[in-house]
Amino acid sequence: MSVVQDAMQALMKKAVALAPDQWIPGGEPDPLIGHKHGLIGASISRIDGPLKVAGQARFAAEFPLEGMVFAALHYSTIAKGRIVDIDTSRAQSAPGVVQVMTYRNSPRLNPTPPFMSQPKAAGGDSVPVMQDDRIHWNGQPVAVVLAATQEQADHARCLIRVRYAAEPCVTSMAVAKAAGTEPGVFQGEPLKLEIGDAEAMLAAAPHQVDALYTTPRHNHNPIELHAATLAWDGDRLFVHDASQCVDHVAWSLAQVFGIDEANVHVTSPYVGGGFGGKTLWQHQILAAAASRLAKRPVRIVVSREGVFRMIGGRTVTEQRVAIGAQADGAFDAIIHTGFVAMTPHNNMPEPFILPARSGYAAKSFKLDVETVKLDMVANTFMRAPGEAVGTFGLECAIDELAVQLGVDPIELRLRNEPERDPTTGLPFSARHIVQAWRSGAERFGWHERSATPAARREKDWMVGLGCATATYPYYRMPGGGARITLTKDGRATVSISAHEMGMGTSTAQTQIAAERLGLSMEQVTFVYGDNRLPGTVLAGGSQQTAAIGAAVVAAHRLLVTELLKLAGNDSPLAGLKPDAVGGLDGGLSKLDEPDRGESYASILGRAGREEVTVEAEAPLPLELQHWSMHSHGAMFCEARVNAVSGEIRISRFLGSFDCGRIINAKTAASQFRGGIVMGLGMALMEETQFDERTGRIINPSLAEYHVPVHLDVPEIEVTWTDEPDPHTPMGARGVGEIGITGVGAAVANAVFNATGKRVRDLPITLDKLL
Amino acid sequence: MHFIINGRDVDVAVDTRTSLLALLRDHLHLAGTKLGCNQGACGACTVLADGERINSCLALAVQYQGREIVTIEGVGAPGTLHPLQQAFVEHDGLQCGYCTPGQICSAIGMAAELARGVPSFVTEDLTAETIDLTHDELRERMSGNLCRCGAYNGIVAAIGETFGGAAGDTSKREAA
Numbered sequence: 001m002s003v004v005q006d007a008m009q010a011l012m013k014k015a016v017a018l019a020p021d022q023w024i025p026g027g028e029p030d031p032l033i034g035h036k037h038g039l040i041g042a043s044i045s046r047i048d049g050p051l052k053v054a055g056q057a058r059f060a061a062e063f064p065l066e067g068m069v070f071a072a073l074h075y076s077t078i079a080k081g082r083i084v085d086i087d088t089s090r091a092q093s094a095p096g097v098v099q100v101m102t103y104r105n106s107p108r109l110n111p112t113p114p115f116m117s118q119p120k121a122a123g124g125d126s127v128p129v130m131q132d133d134r135i136h137w138n139g140q141p142v143a144v145v146l147a148a149t150q151e152q153a154d155h156a157r158c159l160i161r162v163r164y165a166a167e168p169c170v171t172s173m174a175v176a177k178a179a180g181t182e183p184g185v186f187q188g189e190p191l192k193l194e195i196g197d198a199e200a201m202l203a204a205a206p207h208q209v210d211a212l213y214t215t216p217r218h219n220h221n222p223i224e225l226h227a228a229t230l231a232w233d234g235d236r237l238f239v240h241d242a243s244q245c246v247d248h249v250a251w252s253l254a255q256v257f258g259i260d261e262a263n264v265h266v267t268s269p270y271v272g273g274g275f276g277g278k279t280l281w282q283h284q285i286l287a288a289a290a291s292r293l294a295k296r297p298v299r300i301v302v303s304r305e306g307v308f309r310m311i312g313g314r315t316v317t318e319q320r321v322a323i324g325a326q327a328d329g330a331f332d333a334i335i336h337t338g339f340v341a342m343t344p345h346n347n348m349p350e351p352f353i354l355p356a357r358s359g360y361a362a363k364s365f366k367l368d369v370e371t372v373k374l375d376m377v378a379n380t381f382m383r384a385p386g387e388a389v390g391t392f393g394l395e396c397a398i399d400e401l402a403v404q405l406g407v408d409p410i411e412l413r414l415r416n417e418p419e420r421d422p423t424t425g426l427p428f429s430a431r432h433i434v435q436a437w438r439s440g441a442e443r444f445g446w447h448e449r450s451a452t453p454a455a456r457r458e459k460d461w462m463v464g465l466g467c468a469t470a471t472y473p474y475y476r477m478p479g480g481g482a483r484i485t486l487t488k489d490g491r492a493t494v495s496i497s498a499h500e501m502g503m504g505t506s507t508a509q510t511q512i513a514a515e516r517l518g519l520s521m522e523q524v525t526f527v528y529g530d531n532r533l534p535g536t537v538l539a540g541g542s543q544q545t546a547a548i549g550a551a552v553v554a555a556h557r558l559l560v561t562e563l564l565k566l567a568g569n570d571s572p573l574a575g576l577k578p579d580a581v582g583g584l585d586g587g588l589s590k591l592d593e594p595d596r597g598e599s600y601a602s603i604l605g606r607a608g609r610e611e612v613t614v615e616a617e618a619p620l621p622l623e624l625q626h627w628s629m630h631s632h633g634a635m636f637c638e639a640r641v642n643a644v645s646g647e648i649r650i651s652r653f654l655g656s657f658d659c660g661r662i663i664n665a666k667t668a669a670s671q672f673r674g675g676i677v678m679g680l681g682m683a684l685m686e687e688t689q690f691d692e693r694t695g696r697i698i699n700p701s702l703a704e705y706h707v708p709v710h711l712d713v714p715e716i717e718v719t720w721t722d723e724p725d726p727h728t729p730m731g732a733r734g735v736g737e738i739g740i741t742g743v744g745a746a747v748a749n750a751v752f753n754a755t756g757k758r759v760r761d762l763p764i765t766l767d768k769l770l
Numbered sequence: 771m772h773f774i775i776n777g778r779d780v781d782v783a784v785d786t787r788t789s790l791l792a793l794l795r796d797h798l799h800l801a802g803t804k805l806g807c808n809q810g811a812c813g814a815c816t817v818l819a820d821g822e823r824i825n826s827c828l829a830l831a832v833q834y835q836g837r838e839i840v841t842i843e844g845v846g847a848p849g850t851l852h853p854l855q856q857a858f859v860e861h862d863g864l865q866c867g868y869c870t871p872g873q874i875c876s877a878i879g880m881a882a883e884l885a886r887g888v889p890s891f892v893t894e895d896l897t898a899e900t901i902d903l904t905h906d907e908l909r910e911r912m913s914g915n916l917c918r919c920g921a922y923n924g925i926v927a928a929i930g931e932t933f934g935g936a937a938g939d940t941s942k943r944e945a946a
Contacts, residue, residue: 049859050851052867053874055802055842062801070796150796151787223806223814223918224868272804272868273918304807502865502919670862670921677920702811702916710909711892713922 016625017426026429026623026727030553031582031591032516033661033724033731039511039521040730041722043665046507047521048270048500057270060242061227065297068229069098071287072153073302074143074160075309076135079375079695080169083133083142083162090159091145096152099294100160101144106130107289109256114346115279115380116187119479120536122248122280124312125345125378129256129285135164136345137377138171138695139309141282144290146298169375171695173316173341176372181339184349184369186386191351193423196364198324201333205324209400210335212320213393213760215744217688217697219313220382221707222501224272225304226311228284231297236263237288243268244278244499244539246531247479252280253288269529271501275678276381276540278501281311308700313688315341315350315379317389321397323362329407329415331362336394339370346378352390355471355741358630359394361418376695381540383678384737387472388744392682392762395468395745400758403453409467409749410437410446410634421628429627430725432658433469433634440634440656441467443719453756461640463651464754470633470655470742474725474733475543480551480618481535484513484559487611488604490586492517494555495527498548499539502674503736504667509548511664512730516556518583534615542631542734545663549729550618556583558614563588563600566607571598623727631659631733635676635742639750646766648751650680654717659738661724661731668735672718675739681708682740683747685763771835775800776844790834791815791826794841802842802871806916813915816872816879817841823879825914842871845878854878857928865919873915873925880911881933903933 021027032040051057076083088100109131112123127136135142143160147153170176184191202208230239237257243249243266250264257264271278287300302310319338325331336356340349353367382388402409414434420427441447449465450456456463483495494513500506506526514524527533537547560578567573573581573588573596581588581597589597604612623629638652655672662668685706689699699705724731744762751769752758759768773780775798784793791808794800794817803826806814810825817826818840846852854874857863864870884903889896892910901907908926917925 045859045862046864048867049862049864050848050855052864052870053842053851053855053858054845054847055804055871056848057867058801059804059868061805062795064799149785149788150792151785155787221918222866222868223804223812223916224866225805271866273866275918301805304809304811502867504865666862667865670865670919670924673923674865674920677922678918701809702807703809707916707918708920708922709913709916710922710926711906711913713909713920716923 013625016622019626024622024626025550025619029726030729030731033726035515039515041662041665042511044507044511046504046667047510048506059224059270059272060229060240060268061299061301063229063240065229065231068297068299069146069148069294070150070153071290071298071300072145072157073141073306074157076138076140076142078135078164078166079138079171081135081164081166083135084165085163086142087161088143091156094152094156094159096148097145097156098148098296099146099290101290101293102142103130103132105293107292109285109289110258112280112285113252113255116347120248120251122245122252124279124281124380125343127345129282137375139377139697141286141310144286146290146294146296169695171375172692173372176374177339181370181372184340184351184371185347186349186351191349191353191369193357193365193367195423198333198335198364198366201364202322202324202335205332206327207325207401207404208322209397209404210322211397211400211760212318213396215317215389215392215762217313217316217690218382218682218686219308219688219705220275220277221702221705222273222275222277225301226278226281226283226307227301228287229299230288230291232292235259239266239284241266241268241284242271242278244271244274244501246529247497247536248538249280249284250531253284256285257288266531267529268499271499274501274539275383276385277311283310304702305700308697310377312378312380314382317350317352319352319393321393323397323401325401325405329405329412331360331416333364334360334362335366337366337368339372341374341379342371343376343378344373348379348381350389351386352393354386355390355394357423358421358628359469359471360416361422365423376690383675383740384472387741388682391468391471391741392744395742396748396760399466399749410441413469424628426628429629429727430660430723432721432723433632435721436632436656436658437634439719440636440654443717444636444654446636449753453753460643462643462754463638463640464750464752466637466639466746466749466753468635468742468745468749470635470738472542472631472738472741474546474629474631474728475541476546476550476621476624477538477541477543478620479536480547481616482548482551482555483534483613483615484555485611485613486559486600488601488609490519490600491523492519493525493527494552495533496535496537496548496551497531497533498528498537498544500529501539503671504664505544507667508545508663512549513552516552516583518585518587542736545732545734546729547618551616553729554616554618555614558616559612560588562612562614563603566609567598567603571603572596573598627727631738633657633738633742635746637746637750639747639754641751641754641769646769648684648764648766650747651714653714655739657718657720657738658723659720659735660728660733662720662722663730663732669718671735672739673716675737676716676743677708677713679740679743680712680747682762683744683764687763771832773835773839774837775839776841784831786832788831789827790829790831793831794826800841800843804868804872813876814869814872816876816915818875818879821882823876842875845874854928854932857932861924861927863921863924863928865921869915869917873917876912876915877929903930
């Protein structure tokens with residue numbers, strides 16, 4: 001970017017920050033925030049629940065196509081080099097085999113547009129897919145077999161023999177760091193920030209903590225494997241995908257295959273978990289390329305090992321956290337710096353400094369994420385990228401400082417509560433974290449905690465309590481759009497290319513649309529999961545609810561305008577402006593005079609219309625530059641550590657959240673709990689073991705990569721402030737990711753309280769406590 | 771080969787390498803049974819064979835000829851849901867829904883094991899005639915079914931409510 005562009009962008013940012021509120025999306029509160037006793041916030045069972053419990057929700061690998069063949073992938077066993085020879089003759093002649101594809105016969109493909117490089121880029125990396133003999137990581141696909149059955153494809157794949165010429169590779173963090181690092185760049189901005197001289201302030205502070213915290217690689221491991229069922233019709237490609245970004249996948253596939261975006265149709269009605277991993281990876285591209293070659297529809301289901309080999313996860317981090325404080329606990333300096341690994345082919349510098357940017361007041365800051373490049377599968381977004389691991393370092397350090405100061409760790413946090421965003425100076429859109437801490441502490445019984453470590457013992461079990469702040473920003477990405485169709489019988493269909501991967505999207509959005517339109521949920525249909533629908537909505541960054549919300553607000557305004565036109569002068573609504581009316585009891589009414597209204601049936605009937613359809617786009621998300629917008633949570637953990645074996649059990653957990661208005665109490669509670677469960681996994685067991693000698697992942701299975709099971713998970717209590725954010729659609733902020741944040745630290749702090757042992761390296765396995 | 775699936779006779783010729791899971795999903799299009807790991811680590815493929823829960827990914831189809839196989843499609847359908855399925859919906863014992871059929875089939879098999887007095891790792895008295903479905907018994911016995919969305923609390927509540935015992939009683943659950 002040129003100096004002039006930089007300056008223009010900085011100027012625009014300043015202008016948006018200083019603009020009057022009413023010029024900014026969310027400047028006028030969404031009228032739904034005022035609806036107190038309707039569908040918003042109700043505890044409603046998910047509407048697709050019956051389909052799912054009956055096994056009738058159809059996932060990507062469950063659409064049979066006529067003449068379909070099954071795919072199997074063969075993966076490289078070196079981290080860098082080239083293929084000298086690849087013998088596919090035995091595979092080619094094995095029973096049932098239709099096609100074997102390698103770089104030698106693959107169709108010519110364009111490089112994959114990597115995520116965040118362009119608005120609809122979805123690729124995990126930019127490596128050209130099977131276009132040459134080059135190997136970029138240990139586990140890269142080198143051959144695709146298509147056969148009549150999965151068993152035949154799997155068997156034939158075993159018959160492939162590859163000879164490699166290995167070249168020197170960089171697979172060790174230490175070696176890579178020694179060769180030099182580069183500052184991370186995230187969302188167009190460097191992950192580097194200095195306010196004041198933090199090192200000097202730290203050195204001069206009467207109290208200091210300064211330690212290194214490390215977190216390993218993680219894999220998303222949704223139980224549904226990455227999969228696609230696809231077919232070509234001439235130059236048109238149809239894909240049933242398991243995707244959290246159907247529009248992005250369609251556009252990116254179009255670039256790869258050099259075809260018109262309109263010729264790619266991607267559907268993904270149900271996704272068996274995503275967590276950031278279900279974007280565009282090589283498997284969809286390889287299946288589509290092989291399908292083109294073989295002229296047959298293809299189903300590809302990546303094996304569990306394959307998911308570890310070719311789908312990236314969260315990268316490794318090494319974080320230094322140092323805090324300098326006065327005797328009263330006021331922070332003089334916050335230093336959060338360190339290193340993350342990525343690859344030469346992607347740009348995802350795990351932004352672990354994000355929590356420190358807005359969490360606490362301090363007189364000085366030094367924040368920096370430095371990156372190194374390794375020859376490994378490209379790392380990617382995983383639930384709360386940055387915050388999940390960043391809160392581990394930061395929130396453990398605060399606990400360490402509280403011990404040193406002899407202050408209660410909650411009290412220490414509240415003493416450093418900022419009035420405005422401490423690093424941008426922007427006002428907070430809404431921040432009720434103090435309320436979340438107070439009510440959470442009360443419900444959890446925090447006052448029963450002994451400040452002295454290892455003070456409570458029950459038989460062989462040492463028991464401790466710990467806490468930490470959870471945090472995740474409000475995001476809304478550009479591209480939201482929605483269509484509303486209202487029919488004469490008073491039914492509405494809301495269509496948007498959004499996603500359902502467990503969040504309860506269709507349920508929450510049906511509630512919202514029904515409340516906005518003044519209809520019952522039965523009268524509203526929410527259609528999603530298809531790139532041909534309006535809008536471009538990524539299910540990521542916990543932004544989907546807001547992105548859909550803003551698009552529906554815009555479409556609804558158009559609908560009301562249109563209906564008022566149709567109603568004409570013979571209606572009780574005559575003369576009213578769109579802003580003065582809203583949906584109520586199957587029609588439109590004046591907001592402050594509910595008896596003055598007319599039903600949709602009557603308006604459309606008199607106008608002789610069967611239906612009205614409107615489509616609108618959401619405004620640009622300027623609110624993000626006008627306010628500092630963040631959700632928070634107060635996390636409480638009770639850990640029991642066996643004095644003999646070091647075994648750790650979590651016996652109680654409570655999350656007290658401040659995430660704006662909650663849309664559906666039942667599904668939101670599940671989102672919070674689900675995040676906490678994944679956080680418990682991160683705290684206690686999850687680790688993708690990467691062999692730094694060979695660059696190979698050595699535990700690529702659910703038998704060796706441990707995730708929490710039933711017996712690992714206690715009853716998790718969740719509660720929320722339900723304070724609406726006045727500047728977001730429905731007053732809501734996302735709830736999908738915040739649950740995982742703060743959990744690692746809350747567990748580590750509870751383990752310290754139980755044992756007096758401070759573990760700064762995740763996961764906290766029993767060997768680290770013996 | 772002859773199979774009895776959800777009470778219906780099915781005759782189909784498949785490769786002897788075909789797992790019971792692949793037979794159901796790929797050949798018979800009974801896609802309610804899910805593939806998660808293909809190595810018996812996740813439990814998503816759980817079905818009932820003569821009333822006992824098995825990982826269908828670890829079972830060769832040929833071994834199950836003539837035996838009573840029940841999959842989620844045989845448990846209940848929308849409109850005629852099994853009480854356990856209904857309880858899963860009400861307690862939100864699911865999110866993405868992918869592990870759900872396996873959880874439900876597993877819970878049905880688990881209840882039968884409990885009724886037969888089969889002890890588990892957490893059973894205190896191995897000689898007891900009857901075993902209560904405590905919170906710990908339930909969680910231990912269901913630990914072969916992974917849920918990555920983390921719907922465990924809702925799953926436990928749904929199973930406890932349906933099959934009774936202390937696990938179905940919230941007050942006892944919290945005391946446990």
